[in-house]
Amino acid sequence: MKLSLNSVLVCITLVILVSCQNDNHYPDHPHDSSFYIDYRSLKGLPDGIAVIELDPEAPNFGNISSKLELGVGVLPHHIYYNQNANKMFTTALGGSYLYEVKTGQDQNGQPILLNAIPVDTGENTVGENLFFTNDGRYFMTFMGGAGGPKDGSIGVFNAANNKLIKTIKAPIQTNPNKFIMYPHGISINEEKGLMMVSSTIHPDLTTGMGNTCTLLDLNTYEIKETYQVADSPTDLSAPVEVLLLRGKFPQYALATTMLGGDIWIAPYNAITKKYDAFTKIFDGSTKGLGWALEMYIDDTNKLYVSFAEPGKVLVFDINNLPQLKLLKTLDADKGAHHMAFFKTKSGKEVVAVQNNLLDLPNLNSGTISIIDINTEKKLGTVDLRNKYGILPESIEGTNGPSNYMHH
Template structure:
């Protein structure tokens, strides 16, 4: 569940089109290789791991793990991958003992990419890391990380501010609902994160135990003071009789496309909606929040991620498992730009690349948390969540949405797939 601020990842079209190469030659291509985080499944006796996988269906190595490092001593897996502006690779994590890590990605003596391992970082007690972004506060760049568990408690949640060179905690931004005054802004179970100018927004999603509490607001943080200044309610229909649980958020802004009018877009996981909150950069004020996409009306549920190419915005919906696409220049309005990409239940993260013959492709990772199900006697079963786990990455033609191939990680490797990211940061422009 997510940022690289200011569109720092490489556009999928930047890779070379290697038309006419032999299968052996095609193996040297890297743009079609993905970094994946794999979840060991208890009933299949497998360990969590980090791996590089070939995702070009035209390659004779399609679906193969080209490099893998396991995490046998961590109960809960690493969660989301992010490249810093200078190319360092980080991952948030679900386990309290490793809620943030730096991953060693390098090349061996032959130049082949390899995963060397990972180092768990000191978060000063912040747990259950989710999303990362890099942004500037008072002229200094920092790494900002959302922690859904914060430093613990029923209404926990924090945003960690880290030194980009040393990985040390500079500040913990925390404001518990139970401790702030009535009507004062709070931070609770933060997940999604995005920013524009000196305003940062985080979502209030769900307690890490998925039972204690669910959020329904966005929190605005002033990047000058690194303090929360406003909550914005994003809740309308309650199809599941839960609070809306805003999950991922995108601050749409002109540096993404010159025609964009600044506004926050937010997906509500349990409300099935996408919201728009206009922003006036001159007065630094937000307009009225409104629903611009209803999953109830469109028979979709659990909207998750925002991704973009140079001219399109893509939004994944976990049920029935579909990626919808919109004109980037029309944001913050959602104007359809092409056919839906029909993936599998749990449609979530994605990367964009070209095949060896030059065909533009999109790979969609299909799962929410890769939990098991009771039918398999899997102790990780959680009703509803288990239905959102196909354990696959599906490959589609970008223009038509046609499904070309898939890798089923449960069938092939006895694991689920939690996240996919382009190798060395290539593959897409990523926004949470």
């Protein structure tokens, strides 16, 4: 999502100079509490990516040790690893919309950022989410599509060379019952050969809003169904993230609604080989919550959902779906958004919550909260707004994905 698309600097600025460059992210080196963050500048300077220490027990807690500038107005948005976690990417709302990020290590084995290589996305604009499959493809949602008022697309890329294979488009003007519009969230169940994307909001945040999720065949790219994820056809709930539970988890689709502030669920139907209709499983307004955003699952069947307003992370038990049992509520800051999970030096299990959504008023704290998952106590806060003049946009581990399941 983006308020305006600014021009990007032609050259990617390398802030930290080192002697080596490769695709590896050094999983054997001791930097479990160092994280990559996408950030936007509040001072008119280039946006970029940084390495930051997030263990409150570390003497350099909150310090940035490496930065890579991408350009003014690039607005990097989500960081992802490929299937083997040996390549890292960031999507962006501006600039080239997708970059492969090269990293290295300093003389102490700590992660540093080297450079970023723009990936050609063709006509597709306003990059959002990625999903890597086991067969050598990756999929990317483009909320802006080719730039029309009711646009949006899905890019299919070759994971070996980052070449765009196909652009999937399905305009609502052509078929109002099966369409892709303003896609943001994406999730894939490879075993079932299914992909689902959400319909969120036009990149300018005013031209249009969505209230659906669309299911596609993963191999033919045919649209199988478009589902209403809202109380009524006129309820513009803006579904933002979708998660097709797979593997050992119960076979359901979950969706969060940004403007609805709710969690929705749809069961998989083995006969139709699709999902049945979505129903609301959690009403955020009953708990004083709004702007439901990201979903993460750990390996003990706990679901973590961020609510940007007033800035909470709710932890649910999903062992008995479609019943969703609330276990605990963690206090973050306004704009609670992406999460990363790790252990502190003393072994405390914590979640780092990035608190900012598009620099929107009252949703842009610009902090990262470190919360003890077991005691629910906030152990520390990094105030990036006041310390560095930047806002965090997303967060990811420097040893690979810092979560068990996200999309």
